[in-house]
Amino acid sequence: MGLKFLVVGAGAVGGYFGGRLLEAGEDVTFLVRSKRRKQLEQTGLVLESVKGDAKLDPPLIEKGEAGTFDVVLLSTKAYQLDNVLQDLSSFINEETAIIPLLNGIGHLDTLDDYFNKGAVLGGLCHIESTLTEEGHISHTSSGHRLTFGERNGDMSERVKRIAASFEKSNADVQTSIHISEAMWRKYLFITTLSGITTLFNSPVGPIRKSDEGRAFTHKLIDEIVTVMRHTDEPINNDFADKAWSQFLKLSDETKASMQKDKEKGLPVEADHIQGYLLRLAEKHKCSAPYLQAVYANLKVYEQFRRDVD
Template sequence: MGLKFLVVGAGAVGGYFGGRLLEAGEDVTFLVRPNRRKQLEQTGLVLQSVKGSAKLDPPLIEKGEAGTFDVVLLSTKAYQLDNVLPDLKGFMHDDTVVIPLLNGIGHLDTLDRYFNKDTVLGGLCFIESTLTEEGHILHTSSGHRLTFGERNGEMSGRVTRIGESFEKTNADVETSIHISEGMWRKYLFITTLASITTLFNCPVGPIRESEEGRAFTYQLIDEIITVMRHTDEPIKDDFADKAWRQFMKLSEETKASMQKDLEKGLPVEADHIQGYLLQLAEKHEVSTPYLQAVYTNLKVYERMKDDG
């Protein structure tokens, strides 16, 4: 028998990769809220993608309904996590595996406390996608990569089996024995991208064309790396250079998902992304003026949004 997947939410990330699994014929169910369920029942799950579009009829489920699953793809925003986790236990059996696709790192502590630590794999993805007003998933760049693996560096049978389920999907999915390193590399990159595009309120192009913008970005990368090196995590010497090269290769129109959320007036993950690093910096007495400027800008935005 094949694996049964539960995708938590049907947003820009979970909806995309879950949709690609469903498109490939895998057993996929989406755990959604009532409003999203009503929308999907009317429109279907629509992927508008430069890699190939699709319209799917996804199985849907809400909290409190019956069913158990082998793999949970968790792609909520970090600020939604505490509300989502109580909904999951009823859908899990003793060997269910959780693959988190959230940005950042702090969610691993939360998941490890809530579930048995062995239940939680490492996971990350790179994709530029968003939800349209109609609830369609709009994927606008060629990248659609998902990576997962055991956080202890082993290649387990369960990871191999899950990887086999993704083999026929129209997405770049791979397993990794270096997933922890990969997650910290992504954390550096996504923090940098989210920070500069929200602070300067523009896509990458104008920032990169400005000498001051390039200098700010480089100093921010160095600052984040300095904080990360105070942890026991696998932070390698090439982290900064690779993050810089990745930044320089981005298309001029690239914006972080946090910037897109800010433009829509939605909540942002400031505490989970920048705030987590600032907590580490305070703990280890690391000066972080660039990161603090970014975080302050985001907290002012949150205050203005809440004040309406």
């Protein structure tokens, strides 16, 4: 008997990976708000992808409806998480596995407290996708990787069963016995990329070509790694070097999703991404002036949004 998947939201990430699962014939339902439900009922779930287009007719539910699921793919923005948790409660039981695909790390504590630590796997994804004005999911680069695993490093039976469900999907889905390390590596990279592109209001190219931009980026990476080393997490000696190498390999046009959200006047995840690290820095009495500059810029933007509203 196959697994029943619940994808929370049908946006750029959940809509893409959930859509690929549905396309492969798996049992997938999307938990959406009423506005998105009406849109999807009219248009279907449309994937416009360099890896192949798809138009799907997804099963949809809203909060308060009935159903229990084996696996939850959670890919909301961090600032939506508290509201989503209340919506989820009626759809899970003690056997449900939750795979969070949010940026950052702080959401793990929230999920562990609300459900139980054993229910929550580690997860992350690498994909450049966005939701168009028509509600289609536009996937514009060749990468579409989702990685998940047990946070204690076990290769459990539930991980094997979930991986088997993804085998025929048109997506690069991998398991990892080092998922915690992988999540911290991505956290370092996304904090850096979102920080520099929002601070300098620029894609990567001009930042990288500028001596000042390169120096700032290098110092920001080193500062973040220093803060991370004060945790008990697996922060290896090559963290900074690999993050710098990734930065050098990006295309000149690359922007973090946070920068794209900022350009659209949308909320940003400053408190969840940069703020979480600054709270760690304060706790362990670490100096973090570069991270503080990034965070201050984002908080000014948030204040601007409030003033406009």
